[in-house]
């Protein structure tokens with residue numbers, strides 16, 4: 001059987017894939033978007049949208065339907081909890097943060113892209129051919145068996161998330177040596193003494209490098225990230241114990257548990273952009289702003305598509321054009337991992353002035369000491385080299401106003 005031919009096949013119907021699809025369809029490309037799950041599919045994510053995401057979606061996809069919002073449609077900001085302070089430091093953001101259900105939000109984007117969508121189709125391999133790519137997939141049938149399906153395309157975009165199969169197929173060495181992070185979260189029917197209108201970060205020792213609590217309607221979500229799976233489980237247990245002791249967490253029922261693992265590349269100044277006419281966008285490429293990744297996925301997906309459209313006109317390789325146009329996005333990511341720049345460029349802007357005005361000198365000193373102790377604990381910054389790269393980036397930025405990244 002002959003494989004259907006497309007101009008572009010995009011792997012993964014998350015924000016990066018949807019943004020790339022939309023731009024390519026508008027540019028007149030015959031575009032196929034494949035997704036391994038049936039849409040709408042679940043995605044482990046808090047679902048907070050930054051102002052960049054909101055602007056991008058509004059400009060490119062139009063107003064979001066009300067159905068994409070969670071039971072608590074907006075959050076007021078962040079709650080920071082420190083061992084030395086009995087009170088949570090509430091930091092409102094400049095604008096309320098939309099709080100969405102990723103299954104519905106991503107489906108709205110994918111369908112709004114105008115591309116042909118094939119869901120329930122999993123990429124299994126990519127073969128390079130003289131004039132493009134052979135995209136090998138398996139489709140899950142209703143009877144539980146799988147069928148092989150093949151597509152051909154002149155260009156391919158990997159937008160298949162943190163643990164990209166597409167990248168492994170075409171660039172098997174690109175992720176080698178990169179640290180792997182595990183994120184775990186559980187949804188509870190529970191009570192907790194924390195303000196439900198804020199997303200809480202807890203800077204206590206022994207609970208991983210990103211311990212959080214948020215509330216969605218009646219549900220309390222508790223999550224941690226750790227650099228190894230076993231460590232993440234240990235952090236999770238001690239985090240729950242801490243929440244029980246300090247914030248009166250009373251768990252009545254576990255409603256859902258989820259975990260995911262993927263490469264952390266931006267923390268080591270590593271980005272995988274692709275080769276030839278194979279481009280990589282979103283999480284698969286390493287784009288993340290601290291913990292916010294939806295805007296980076298949208299922007300990089302859109303830029304990858306622009307590079308393809310330009311390459312087609314100029315009859316040149318897309319990756320060279322992508323490298324050039326995506327550079328500001330790379331810098332924006334690294335700004336958000338650079339403590340000297342975070343406060344100016346944060347994707348979810350806290351009203352820093354109002355926050356500082358509320359803190360006494362004594363509590364500001366205690367917060368500083370707590371943050372120092374938090375960063376100094378064994379959360380893998382040293383063994384992975386991430387701590388060293390963060391310091392080098394800060395110094396490099398001070399002198400050159402740029403980052404030492406080789407794209």
Ligand SMILES: Cc1cc2nc3c(=O)[nH]c(=O)nc-3n(C[C@H](O)[C@H](O)[C@H](O)COP(=O)(O)OP(=O)(O)OC[C@H]3O[C@@H](n4cnc5c(N)ncnc54)[C@H](O)[C@@H]3O)c2cc1C
Pocket residue numbers: 011012013014015016017034035036037041043044045046047048049050121122123124159160161162165166183185223260281282283284288291292293294295297
């Ligand atoms: C716990 C957690 C909380 C987060 N909270 C936030 C937040 O509040 N705000 C924010 O901005 N960011 C958040 N992020 C980050 C954000 O979720 C990601 O950065 C964003 O989803 C990246 O988009 P993407 O399109 O690159 O990849 P994804 O959204 O991961 O989409 C990739 C798609 O590819 C599909 N796929 C994978 N493999 C294949 C295959 N072999 N064949 C076909 N399809 C495939 C997947 O099913 C998926 O649909 C969070 C991340 C985590 C882990």
